[in-house]
Amino acid sequence: xxxxxxxxxxxxxxxxxxxxxxxxxxxxxxxxxxxxxxxxxxxxxxxxxxxxxxxxxxxxxxxxxxxxxxxxxxxxxxxxxxxxxxxxxxxxxxxxxxxxxxxxxxxxxxxxxxxxxxxxxxxxxxxxxxxxxxxxxxxxxxxxxxxxxxxxxxxxxxxxxxxxxxxxxxxxxxxxxxxxxxxxxxxxxxxxxxxxxxxxxxxxxxxxxxxxxxxxxxxxxxxxxxxxxxxx
Amino acid sequence: xxxxxxxxxxxxxxxxxxxxxxxxxxxxxxxxxxxxxxxxxxxxxxxxxxxxxxxxxxxxxxxxxxxxxxxxxxxxxxxxxxxxxxxxxxxxxxxxxxxxxxxxxxxxxxxxxxxxxxxxxxxxxxxxxxxxxxxxxxxxxxxxxxxxxxxxxxxxxxxxxxxxxxxxxxxxxxxxxxxxxxxxxxxxxxxxxxxxxxxxxxxxxxxxxxxxxxxxxxxxxxxxxxxxxxxxxxxxxxxxxxxxxxxxxxxxxxxxxxxxxxxxxxxxxxxxxxxxxxxxxxxxxxxxxxxxxxxxxxxxxxxxxxxxxxxxxxxxxxxxxxxxxxxxxxxxxxxxxxxxxxxxxxxxxxxxxxxxxxxxxxxxxxxxxxxxxxxxxxxxxxxxxxxxxxxxxxxxxxxxxxxxxxxxxxxxxxxxxxxxxxxxxxxxxxxxxxxxxxxxxxxxxxxxxxxxxxxxxxxxxxxxxxxxxxxxxxxxxxxxxxxxxxxxxxxxxxxxxxxxxxxxxxxxxxxxxxxxxxxxxxxxxxxxxxxxxxxxxxxxxxxxxxxxxxxxxxxxxxxxxxxxxxxxxxxxxxxxxxxxxxxxxxxxxxxxxxxxxxxxxxxxxxxxxxxxxxxxxxxxxxxxxxxxxxxxxxxxxxxxxxxxxxxxxxxxxxxxxxxxxxxxxxxxxxxxxxxxxxxxxxxxxxxxxxxxxxxxxxxxx
Numbered sequence: 001x002x003x004x005x006x007x008x009x010x011x012x013x014x015x016x017x018x019x020x021x022x023x024x025x026x027x028x029x030x031x032x033x034x035x036x037x038x039x040x041x042x043x044x045x046x047x048x049x050x051x052x053x054x055x056x057x058x059x060x061x062x063x064x065x066x067x068x069x070x071x072x073x074x075x076x077x078x079x080x081x082x083x084x085x086x087x088x089x090x091x092x093x094x095x096x097x098x099x100x101x102x103x104x105x106x107x108x109x110x111x112x113x114x115x116x117x118x119x120x121x122x123x124x125x126x127x128x129x130x131x132x133x134x135x136x137x138x139x140x141x142x143x144x145x146x147x148x149x150x151x152x153x154x155x156x157x158x159x160x161x162x163x164x165x166x167x168x169x170x171x172x173x174x175x176x177x178x179x180x181x182x183x184x185x186x187x188x189x190x191x192x193x194x195x196x197x198x199x200x201x202x203x204x205x206x207x208x209x210x211x212x213x214x215x216x217x218x219x220x221x222x223x224x225x226x227x228x229x230x231x232x
Numbered sequence: 233x234x235x236x237x238x239x240x241x242x243x244x245x246x247x248x249x250x251x252x253x254x255x256x257x258x259x260x261x262x263x264x265x266x267x268x269x270x271x272x273x274x275x276x277x278x279x280x281x282x283x284x285x286x287x288x289x290x291x292x293x294x295x296x297x298x299x300x301x302x303x304x305x306x307x308x309x310x311x312x313x314x315x316x317x318x319x320x321x322x323x324x325x326x327x328x329x330x331x332x333x334x335x336x337x338x339x340x341x342x343x344x345x346x347x348x349x350x351x352x353x354x355x356x357x358x359x360x361x362x363x364x365x366x367x368x369x370x371x372x373x374x375x376x377x378x379x380x381x382x383x384x385x386x387x388x389x390x391x392x393x394x395x396x397x398x399x400x401x402x403x404x405x406x407x408x409x410x411x412x413x414x415x416x417x418x419x420x421x422x423x424x425x426x427x428x429x430x431x432x433x434x435x436x437x438x439x440x441x442x443x444x445x446x447x448x449x450x451x452x453x454x455x456x457x458x459x460x461x462x463x464x465x466x467x468x469x470x471x472x473x474x475x476x477x478x479x480x481x482x483x484x485x486x487x488x489x490x491x492x493x494x495x496x497x498x499x500x501x502x503x504x505x506x507x508x509x510x511x512x513x514x515x516x517x518x519x520x521x522x523x524x525x526x527x528x529x530x531x532x533x534x535x536x537x538x539x540x541x542x543x544x545x546x547x548x549x550x551x552x553x554x555x556x557x558x559x560x561x562x563x564x565x566x567x568x569x570x571x572x573x574x575x576x577x578x579x580x581x582x583x584x585x586x587x588x589x590x591x592x593x594x595x596x597x598x599x600x601x602x603x604x605x606x607x608x609x610x611x612x613x614x615x616x617x618x619x620x621x622x623x624x625x626x627x628x629x630x631x632x633x634x635x636x637x638x639x640x641x642x643x644x645x646x647x648x649x650x651x652x653x654x655x656x657x658x659x660x661x662x663x664x665x666x667x668x669x670x671x672x673x674x675x676x677x678x679x680x681x682x683x684x685x686x687x688x689x690x691x692x693x694x695x696x697x698x699x700x701x702x703x704x705x706x707x708x709x710x711x712x713x714x715x716x717x718x719x720x721x722x723x724x725x726x727x728x729x730x731x732x733x734x735x736x737x738x739x740x741x742x743x744x745x746x747x748x749x750x751x752x753x754x755x756x757x758x759x760x761x762x763x764x765x766x767x768x769x770x771x772x773x774x775x776x777x778x779x780x781x782x783x784x785x786x787x788x789x790x791x792x793x794x795x796x797x798x799x800x801x802x803x804x805x806x807x808x809x810x811x812x813x814x815x816x817x818x819x820x821x822x823x824x825x826x827x828x829x830x831x832x833x834x835x836x837x838x839x840x841x842x843x844x845x846x847x848x849x850x851x852x853x854x855x856x857x858x859x860x861x862x863x864x865x866x867x868x869x870x871x872x873x874x875x876x877x878x879x880x881x882x883x884x885x886x887x888x889x890x891x892x893x894x895x896x897x898x899x900x901x902x903x904x905x906x907x908x909x910x911x912x913x914x915x916x917x918x919x920x921x922x923x924x925x926x927x928x929x930x931x932x933x
Binding site: 191199222 | 724727728731735736739740768775776779783800801802825832833
């Protein structure tokens with residue numbers, strides 16, 4: 001049974017493009033362009049994943065409103081924001097609402113489809129609590145569950161976003177030699193990523209580690225190259 | 233233009249206030265002149281009034297003043313000026329007032345009698361008279377080479393040197409008094425008979441009372457001198473005829489044998505007036521009463537007759553005038569009020585310009601003297617009877633005005649000083665406020681022209697022009713800040729606006745290629761794809777700077793080795809770069825490696841993009857004390873010299889690099905990061921104009 005994706009986008013052309021691309025890749029889609037319409041539609045149809053634009057018509061925070069109301073209901077639906085608003089504060093706000101990912105336009109449809117697939121797989125894995133994870137990477141206190149995109153540090157959950165998990169996973173997999181910026185960019189599964197964007201993500205990852213324990217210095221920068229994990 | 237501050241301006245303007253005292257001084261001079269002129273006119277009117285009153289009210293004035301006017305005897309009139317201070321009766325004349333003219337001296341030029349006419353005899357005497365309201369004073373200095381004293385056994389008074397004194401008493405009776413040379417000390421005097429031989433009691437006609445011969449009422453002193461002897465005495469004016477006062481003095485010189493008679497007799501009148509007496513200018517009581525009423529009004533008043541006799545004198549009781557005048561020349565002062573003064577002479581000649589000013593020290597007017605003639609009109613004839621003199625000190629006249637003016641001057645001076653202080657305080661407050669406003673305004677904009685705060689607190693609540701200026705600047709800064717915000721948000725706004733159509737293009741293109749895979753090799757589709765990528769990159773860069781600015785605010789720097797960082801960073805650098813060898817000693821700085829990476833990315837990318845293919849990019853490090861400087865040079869186009877301040881401003885591209893797109897954000901981002909690291913980023917052209925040099929100077933920990 002194909003996955004159903006709800007697309008909430010007030011620009012009909014973009015909405016149609018998303019739908020066409022996803023349908024071609026075997027997904028079912030249902031499209032909405034207004035807040036109330038989208039909310040009732042999603043609640044009724046209970047899709048497997050929701051793609052949300054933030055600005056909907058005259059409502060600059062329409063996407064955030066939908067996300068909050070859905071998650072307040074307890075609906076366990078992965079949400080991906082697709083927005084032209086690229087400010088960090090918007091991204092942080094969206095992720096704190098409970099969204100799984102926040103992508104800024106322009107996006108790559110192929111990568112979006114890959115991302116959706118990945119998210120659905122992770123979502124499925126997380127739902128099946130009794131299923132033992134088959135692929136784990138353990139690195140002295142760090143536990144990475146690739147299936148669930150779940151990370152923990154000395155037994156404590158690291159609340160990483162999907163992109164952050166992918167970056168951390170790529171660094172760990174690269175070993176002591178480290179991974180360069182282009183490798184890190186690829187791992188984000190986004191089209192337009194700069195070194196600055198990578199650095200910004202790494203800073204956020206470090207902050208989350210530091211919240212669990214101070215003086216975290218395992219993710220080391222190799223100037224001009226990229227990052228590597230150095231066990232202290 | 234040399235600086236001319238408000239402090240200096242107000243100081244100079246305030247100096248103008250000092251002209252007020254000068255104007256005040258001129259005003260005082262005017263007041264002084266006006267007051268003195270008014271006083272002079274009053275004196276003149278008063279003198280005229282006195283003269284008129286005397287003529288109208290005093291029945292005997294004519295008789296008084298014109299007595300013996302045609303007589304030859306008047307030529308021998310004796311003057312008796314008024315005494316201001318009492319005289320001690322001691323036969324010494326030092327306490328007599330100085331007179332302009334020497335006292336009259338009588339000698340053998342007109343002897344009354346000579347025993348041996350052809351013999352040489354130097355007998356002579358000088359006679360000086362003065363008067364108060366009570367007494368007539370006389371000082372007789374006799375030259376006598378041999379003084380013959382009276383023997384106690386002698387009854388006769390003329391067997392020795394003696395003085396014969398004649399006068400008319402209050403009843404007009406002729407009295408003869410002999411003052412014999414008896415001894416040094418209180419003199420003896422005796423009424424004498426008509427032969428000047430013996431003392432003789434007299435009887436008063438009025439009371440039929442006899443008076444002993446030695447009770448003449450004359451008090452005095454007889455003193456032997458080197459040249460002869462001196463006699464000083466006084467007669468009560470009550471014993472004198474004040475209507476026509478007359479007195480005669482004769483010196484009788486005896487040498488060896490009294491019985492033979494005197495050697496010489498010298499008198500105050502020549503022999504032709506043997507039976508006459510010298511007229512004396514004794515104050516007339518009637519006239520004195522008139523001017524006594526005015527004695528406290530003026531410093532001094534006189535009435536002279538046309539012969540120069542002083543008939544009345546009055547003086548203010550407070551003795552302040554002459555002493556307070558600061559006079560340099562007492563003689564000149566005195567001469568002005570004596571009969572011989574020019575003022576009196578002019579009046580007696582009928583000149584109608586009797587006002588006479590006397591000048592004291594530094595030609596300053598010190599006294600006002602008015603001499604007004606007493607003229608009797610008889611038909612068409614005018615008869616000069618005398619002169620009224622009123623003397624007043626300018627200081628006395630001005631004293632009251634001076635006190636007032638001094639009080640006003642003190643108040644004005646105090647006010648000016650207070651005003652100056654207030655002005656200076658005000659000026660300094662103003663300048664301080666302006667300086668504070670200027671300082672705060674300067675600080676509201678950082679060296680790169682970015683507005684740091686929009687509210688100016690200095691003078692904000694003052695309801696004046698500086699307050700208006702402060703509020704205007706606040707408004708201006710607010711507007712400018714809004715405008716700057718708008719400009720700064722342009723990249724983000726632009727990105728937001730571009731993102732949706734760009735996403736539409738991107739997704740449409742992807743869908744097209746999905747539907748028609750054969751188009752993926754299409755040249756135009758490839759160009760469209762590249763174009764969309766290029767626009768996407770531009771929008772990404774546009775937001776990078778804006779995001780960076782807010783991101784670095786909360787970032788914490790940590791200690792890192794810049795040398796180690798550079799070694800690592802440059803080893804991963806893939807573009808052409810010439811690295812000089814530098815000291816590998818650790819250089820610890822406070823920094824963030826990812827931001828430094830971003831900084832050097834921008835600078836090296838910038839250098840590479842402007843470097844021609846045959847040129848080179850170089851990097852080297854220099855250390856100076858507590859500083860370390862990384863220098864990046866590249867061949868290629870030069871930086872403009874005229875707008876170097878805008879080199880690091882956002883959206884400013886000062887050089888052309890051909891086909892490469894430059895949004896002018898690279899150097900701006902580099903500048904933001906260097907500021908975050910408290911490093912000094914600068915750019916300049918090489919000295920030989922072959923390229924440009926950027927340097928970042930870090931402070932070592």
